[in-house]
Amino acid sequence: MSGATTRAHIVDAADQLFYQHGYEHTSFAAIADAVQLSRGNFYYHFKSKDDILDAVISARLARTKHMLEQWEAEEVDPACRVRKFVHILLTNRVDIQSYGCPVGTLTTELAKLRHASFAEANGLFTLFRAWLRDQFVLLGHDAAADSLAMHLLAFSQGVATLANAFLDEEFVRREVQQMCDWLSAQTATAERGVHGRHEQTSA
Amino acid sequence: MSGATTRAHIVDAADQLFYQHGYEHTSFAAIADAVQLSRGNFYYHFKSKDDILDAVISARLARTKHMLEQWEAEEVDPACRVRKFVHILLTNRVDIQSYGCPVGTLTTELAKLRHASFAEANGLFTLFRAWLRDQFVLLGHDAAADSLAMHLLAFSQGVATLANAFLDEEFVRREVQQMCDWLSAQTATAERGVHGRHEQTSA
């Protein structure tokens, strides 16, 4: 097997295991088992476990960037794009109920470990935050765009955490519905703001 | 030192360390260091690390129960009580920014570990959930009370996770303010419901 391919396989397996069992709880042995490789051989591809983590984060960043670009390509209406974000809670519901949000749970774990890669992992949040902000700017919420983006991120994290804790599908559907309703109201407000009166400042 | 006292000290230290660094990342050595005791002596008080976890969860459950009773004693108005819950995000803001929510982060970690004590840890969420539900019932939201309780829990988890990720005090204050405003609107709705028309069903 070529070096690049093996490396990609390792990153893939580590990505899944870090998500499912957490970074610290995932041992080299577990990754080796998943890719059917000897432990020793790992160090040909990565110099340490932290190195694998960095590779996993890079892969997630690239994948997320690509997904957000896809969303922009698929939907021209920024309101629809934002709804697409809200709906990942349903799209990934089963995994979220089992393992929580891959972004939130990794960030939380690395924060507790005071891990050097905390900032890189947080870059995943920043990617979503900036993308959502852009959509809200397009919707006319200039000053409040970033606050709205953070509000949506908080919503998704809260729902993911409780979905994982209570394994309650109805709860997830209800919250997604409520958020979509709220978004429609916000969009209507922005429209009025654009056409009629000045946009309110954030906070 | 008496057995009961030493045991309480161990639980205290473990409680803090589990919160600050996570359950798995906290070693016996770290707890021993904190309470100035030899590793070996631990097994006189607890038969395993999981046993300490159970003791920590029990302590947290008792402490939380007591706190909720205090809140009920201090405020007669259920709306004020609910606001008290929302305001823990400000009361514990510094710790939350550093380590996240003690309930949410433990539950998330134990879920990933598929740990036997996951259900017990989740009891902390259930405690808040039931208490909040009771307050909303008192406010006249009979059918929607549990949904509202879950909504508030999700809110607090989302804000805590992002506060931990972005260390943004203004974000926390803004979200707390928004939630309090939303609660006032909900309370007003319930009042109208009680005096004028039938309460809406959940969902």
Added chain:
DNA sequence: GTCTATAATATGATAGAC
């Protein structure tokens, strides 16, 4: 009730053969 060994295991990481 607390201590000092010490066992048993698992981990991240290295060396060197093929």
Added chain:
DNA sequence: GTCTATCATATTATAGAC
């Protein structure tokens, strides 16, 4: 590029002295 040892360390847990 992959393997089989092997190391050093850290972990949970036990045994037995005081």
